[in-house]
Amino acid sequence: MTAAPRRIASAATLAVAALVALPILSVAWTALSAGLGPQWVHLWATVLPDYVINTLLLSVWVSLGVAVIGVSTAWLVTMCRFPGSALLRWALVLPLALPAYVVAFLYTDLLEYAGPVQAALRDAFEWRTRRDYWFPEIRSLGGAAFVMSMAFYPYVFLLARSAFLEQSHDAWEVSRTLGDSPLRAFRRLALPLAWPSVVVGIALAVMETVSDYGVVSFFSVPTLTNGLFNVWLVMGDRAAGAQIALLLLLFVMALVMVERRARARRAYFALSTRSRSAAPVTLRGWQAAAALAVCAVPVLLGFVWPVWRLAGLAVGYDGAAGPDFAAVVARSLGLAGAAAALTLVVGLGLAYAARLGLSRPARFAARIASFGYALPGAVLAIGVMIPFGAFDRVVGGTLRDQWGITTGLLLSGTVFALLSAYLVRFLTLSHGTLEAGLQRIRPSLDMAARTLGRGPAATLGRIHLPLLRGALVTAGLLVFVDVLKELPATLVLRPFDFETLATSVYTLASDERYGEAAAPALVLTLAGLIPAVLLSGLLGRRAGAAEPS
Amino acid sequence: MIHGRILKLAAMAAVGVAISLPAMAAGEVNVYSYRQPELIKPLFDAFTNQTGVKVNMVYAQAGLLERLKAEGANSPADMVLSSDMSRLLEVQEAGLAASVTSPALTANIPAQYRDPAGHWYGLTMRARVVYASKERVPAGKVVSYLDLARPEWKGRICTRPGDHPYNLGLIAGLIHRHGADKTRAWLLGVKANLAQKPQGNDRSQVKGINEGLCDVSLGNTYYMGRMLADPKEKAWADSVYLVFPDQKAGGTHVNVSGANVLKAAPNPANALKLLEFLSGAEAQKIYAEVNSEYPVKPGVPASAVVAGWGAFEADTASLAEIAGLQGEALRLVNETRFNDGP
Numbered sequence: 002m003t004a005a006p007r008r009i010a011s012a013a014t015l016a017v018a019a020l021v022a023l024p025i026l027s028v029a030w031t032a033l034s035a036g037l038g039p040q041w042v043h044l045w046a047t048v049l050p051d052y053v054i055n056t057l058l059l060s061v062w063v064s065l066g067v068a069v070i071g072v073s074t075a076w077l078v079t080m081c082r083f084p085g086s087a088l089l090r091w092a093l094v095l096p097l098a099l100p101a102y103v104v105a106f107l108y109t110d111l112l113e114y115a116g117p118v119q120a121a122l123r124d125a126f127e128w129r130t131r132r133d134y135w136f137p138e139i140r141s142l143g144g145a146a147f148v149m150s151m152a153f154y155p156y157v158f159l160l161a162r163s164a165f166l167e168q169s170h171d172a173w174e175v176s177r178t179l180g181d182s183p184l185r186a187f188r189r190l191a192l193p194l195a196w197p198s199v200v201v202g203i204a205l206a207v208m209e210t211v212s213d214y215g216v217v218s219f220f221s222v223p224t225l226t227n228g229l230f231n232v233w234l235v236m237g238d239r240a241a242g243a244q245i246a247l248l249l250l251l252f253v254m255a256l257v258m259v260e261r262r263a264r265a266r267r268a269y270f271a272l273s274t275r276s277r278s279a280a281p282v283t284l285r286g287w288q289a290a291a292a293l294a295v296c297a298v299p300v301l302l303g304f305v306w307p308v309w310r311l312a313g314l315a316v317g318y319d320g321a322a323g324p325d326f327a328a329v330v331a332r333s334l335g336l337a338g339a340a341a342a343l344t345l346v347v348g349l350g351l352a353y354a355a356r357l358g359l360s361r362p363a364r365f366a367a368r369i370a371s372f373g374y375a376l377p378g379a380v381l382a383i384g385v386m387i388p389f390g391a392f393d394r395v396v397g398g399t400l401r402d403q404w405g406i407t408t409g410l411l412l413s414g415t416v417f418a419l420l421s422a423y424l425v426r427f428l429t430l431s432h433g434t435l436e437a438g439l440q441r442i443r444p445s446l447d448m449a450a451r452t453l454g455r456g457p458a459a460t461l462g463r464i465h466l467p468l469l470r471g472a473l474v475t476a477g478l479l480v481f482v483d484v485l486k487e488l489p490a491t492l493v494l495r496p497f498d499f500e501t502l503a504t505s506v507y508t509l510a511s512d513e514r515y516g517e518a519a520a521p522a523l524v525l526t527l528a529g530l531i532p533a534v535l536l537s538g539l540l541g542r543r544a545g546a547a548e549p550s
Numbered sequence: 551m552i553h554g555r556i557l558k559l560a561a562m563a564a565v566g567v568a569i570s571l572p573a574m575a576a577g578e579v580n581v582y583s584y585r586q587p588e589l590i591k592p593l594f595d596a597f598t599n600q601t602g603v604k605v606n607m608v609y610a611q612a613g614l615l616e617r618l619k620a621e622g623a624n625s626p627a628d629m630v631l632s633s634d635m636s637r638l639l640e641v642q643e644a645g646l647a648a649s650v651t652s653p654a655l656t657a658n659i660p661a662q663y664r665d666p667a668g669h670w671y672g673l674t675m676r677a678r679v680v681y682a683s684k685e686r687v688p689a690g691k692v693v694s695y696l697d698l699a700r701p702e703w704k705g706r707i708c709t710r711p712g713d714h715p716y717n718l719g720l721i722a723g724l725i726h727r728h729g730a731d732k733t734r735a736w737l738l739g740v741k742a743n744l745a746q747k748p749q750g751n752d753r754s755q756v757k758g759i760n761e762g763l764c765d766v767s768l769g770n771t772y773y774m775g776r777m778l779a780d781p782k783e784k785a786w787a788d789s790v791y792l793v794f795p796d797q798k799a800g801g802t803h804v805n806v807s808g809a810n811v812l813k814a815a816p817n818p819a820n821a822l823k824l825l826e827f828l829s830g831a832e833a834q835k836i837y838a839e840v841n842s843e844y845p846v847k848p849g850v851p852a853s854a855v856v857a858g859w860g861a862f863e864a865d866t867a868s869l870a871e872i873a874g875l876q877g878e879a880l881r882l883v884n885e886t887r888f889n890d891g892p
Contacts, residue, residue: 047885048887114761115757115761130763140750223889230612233616234616237640382613386616386620391620393621394624413620414621492609492613493612494617495608497608498607508586508587512586513750513753513754
């Protein structure tokens with residue numbers, strides 16, 4: 002490989018990493034320049050150990066939850082036929098459209114002491130007070146793990162299913178011919194081949210988990226992010242807040258390292274370019290019923306019931322939608338679309354640069370570039386605010402002093418600031434997905450193209466992009482839906498009178514005005530459904546094309 | 551294809567910057583609000599109707615102070631609206647609040663509800679009271695906040711988390727009155743009496759009382775007014791009565807919502823106009839009738855519903871001194887692990 006593309010790739014990677022690192026460095030600088038004050042000692046002596054333990058426990062439970070649900074359902078709908086499997090194949094993605102905090106408030110409404118389930122139980126058994134019986138507390142660590150597993154398992158499902166679909170039919174046939182049972186073939190062949198994708202999916206889910214504020218604050222689960230919000234934004238202790246943010250960041254760095262190592266140990270490449278998948282097995286009797294149950298439960302709990310309940314609440318509430326409701330919808334969609342396009346371009350650039358080969362510092366930089374996802378939205382918002390504000394002060398001040406021009410804010414409080422925050426936060430989604438996609442393309446293809454005289458750009462355009470189409474759509478839609486749902490950064494960074502669907506839902510739901518929150522939440526869900534359905538359709542078509550006729 | 555996208559994005563970003571450049575034309579005022587838009591919108595609409603000045607707003611539950619600090623002298627914000635005394639002080643302590651005075655403000659707002667130099671102004675009052683079950687708590691059973699720590703309330707108390715600013719305000723008030731040690735003991739007593747882990751907002755505790763989960767809860771007064779006005783929540787409100795604690799022992803804890811005008815305000819004249827309007831008779835009446843808050847302006851009556859709860863003696867200690875103890879209050883909440891529940 003010639004040196005020039007490698008130098009360009011390294012330089013571009015360093016530039017992107019610098020952009021992502023800027024908010025992180027702002028937070029780190031704030032944290033370290035303050036030193037460890039008495040507040041820090043107090044935090045260690047009281048709540049900080051709880052924050053750490055709860056964050057770890059929640060991550061473990063959610064990892065297990067999303068891995069079990071995501072892999073088992075992806076495998077069943079891809080490799081087996083049973084009643085409803087065609088429907089479930091696309092329906093399993095649907096929970097992605099629902100923000101986790103909406104799922105949280107709906108389940109609280111259902112399962113809390115005053116909710117219909119416990120009320121019915123009290124009626125049926127003539128219990129009178131809370132002391133007469135035991136019932137699991139939904140506003141707890143376990144409740145949060147349940148809600149987040151339901152909300153985040155589609156990440157694993159999508160990536161695992163995509164990987165199962167891309168697996169060669171031949172290898173599977175060989176394994177089966179050699180006498181492996183389907184289960185053994187799954188364990189020894191299909192799962193290891195799909196593992197890099199599964200690990201990426203789990204990593205995405207855990208990063209969502211550690212940076213979540215909506216669910217943990219609603220359930221009063223003291224995680225690092227929850228504590229950070231309290232200390233920094235509620236109590237106004239910027240230094241201690243930034244220090245907790247750094248701790249959170251260390252946690253994520255460890256996570257990224259684990260993920261990288263897992264992927265590196267399992268660097269398999271598909272040996273065949275034939276995209277024919279293995280022939281599905283038709284299940285009958287109790288096997289079919291069990292498969293149906295396994296795949297239907299996540300859809301029912303993660304999507305059907307919540308949406309049905311939302312619709313009920315929305316119909317039951319007779320308040321009028323605001324006159325500028327359409328503008329709010331349009332604004333949300335536009336913002337999410339722009340952020341998705343931007344993130345896709347940068348993510349592809351990063352993933353491809355790594356393939357071209359990077360210098361040692363650039364390889365390190367590429368890792369830095371994926372940390373933004375774990376920055377809690379509000380910390381990220383402040384991390385963007387500090388350098389942008391400084392830029393505005395310097396440039397605005399210079400213009401004022403030199404030419405008497407009053408600029409006001411140039412970057413802060415603009416859509417540009419918001420888009421920058423989204424890019425930093427969601428770059429991992431596109432980068433990780435595209436990198437996993439690129440890993441499944443044999444390097445020998447690149448070598449062949451380059452030997453035939455194509456440059457790196459032409460190789461990307463003629464070879465990789467067509468092969469990556471699925472990964473590109475997946476990445477773009479993941480970012481689109483996430484930006485649509487993103488809250489804390491949008492709340493803190495948005496310009497004046499800039500209401501999005503997410504901000505209106507959250508404002509109402511956090512005040513437990515569920516009836517009023519239901520209508521915008523429903524619209525948010527429907528908007529998120531479009532990409533989710535498209536995504537399923539795309540995977541489905543590929544599956545259809547791949548099936549033996 | 552990629553070049554096309556980059557161009558499109560660049561164009562979009564440019565348009566985005568252009569459309570969101572804060573308008574600084576005369577006839578506008580820019581507000582950062584910690585208070586919910588639904589509560590504030592009727593007031594802004596009335597102001598715009600009367601003066602023709604357009605009000606632009608950014609609402610956030612947290613983080614506005616950090617945004618103001620980062621924006622510095624370039625900030626487009628003219629005013630911050632807060633629902634808590636400690637927030638008003640934060641803005642002043644960060645050196646961001648302008649010193650603003652006018653005869654109208656001095657006339658409308660009694661001295662104890664404003665900064666002598668005009669860095670902050672209180673606009674409404676709310677009392678933090680005890681909600682008690684009509685069915686299960688006989689009148690006179692709770693007379694003091696301190697009663698809630700007694701063993702007879704075991705398994706009968708509901709509250710939102712201890713580190714919420716409303717509870718921190720109350721705890722800071724108790725520290726001011728009784729000292730840190732006694733307040734710590736009180737927190738441990740209340741914690742042991744909780745029916746469940748602290749959660750939800752003031753309204754959901756009342757729902758819990760109605761369902762029999764607990765018998766008493768802590769809450770701000772205006773929640774009662776809002777629940778009574780909501781057809782679905784009326785039943786919850788009807789199951790409780792309000793107790794104004796410590797009537798003979800220093801008075802019930804009150805907090806204020808209020809505003810700071812900002813030093814960097816690009817529209818200081820309109821900001822003053824808005825502040826004067828919010829403290830005036832028309833706006834104070836909206837606060838009273840729509841939000842069920844206590845107006846600060848002497849002579850503006852509370853709404854009929856609010857007046858029906860009766861007159862009460864409010865804690866007369868300095869609001870600023872109490873707000874200064876919120877950090878200590880948070881430390882006590884953490885030390886006692888109040889949020890772990892019973």
